[in-house]
Amino acid sequence: MTQIRTGCDLASVDDVRAGISAHGERYLARVFTERERADAGDDPERLAARFAGKEAVIKLLRPTRSESVPLRDVAIVLDEHGAPSVELVGAAAGLAATAGITTVDVSLSHERGLALATAVALSER
Numbered sequence: 001m002t003q004i005r006t007g008c009d010l011a012s013v014d015d016v017r018a019g020i021s022a023h024g025e026r027y028l029a030r031v032f033t034e035r036e037r038a039d040a041g042d043d044p045e046r047l048a049a050r051f052a053g054k055e056a057v058i059k060l061l062r063p064t065r066s067e068s069v070p071l072r073d074v075a076i077v078l079d080e081h082g083a084p085s086v087e088l089v090g091a092a093a094g095l096a097a098t099a100g101i102t103t104v105d106v107s108l109s110h111e112r113g114l115a116l117a118t119a120v121a122l123s124e125r
Contacts, residue, residue, distance in 0.1 A: 005101070007059030007119045011052040014113060017044040031071050039078045048115035049108040050076040050084075056119035057086055057104055061095040069095065076106060076117075084108050086119070100124030 019027040028037060040046035053076035058069050073092035079085040086104040088096050104121040
């Protein structure tokens with residue numbers, strides 16, 4: 001039976017900016033892929049939107065309490081038309097495969113210090 005899965009998240013641009021200020025490259029490398037950083041130009045607003053996107057995708061993957069999904073296993077990148085798309089590797093890809101999810105769509109927005117993301121997928125299990 002096909003199910004619709006959704007996830008959403010809200011992230012603070014100030015929290016991302018604080019992470020960058022406090023931990024610099026270590027924070028950026030732990031949370032974001034090089035492609036995400038290049039697509040966002042290391043802009044805290046755009047990075048916050050990607051952070052929210054990662055969290056939204058993880059929520060729709062529904063890991064159990066014992067399953068860990070590193071943030072870098074979910075990448076929010078721009079496709080050839082400039083729209084955000086999702087790339088999964090590692091634990092995130094494994095959860096998607098188990099759920100019968102082949103594609104995840106994501107929508108991002110940021111305004112007035114907040115970033116919002118919604119992720120949607122069809123699950124075949």
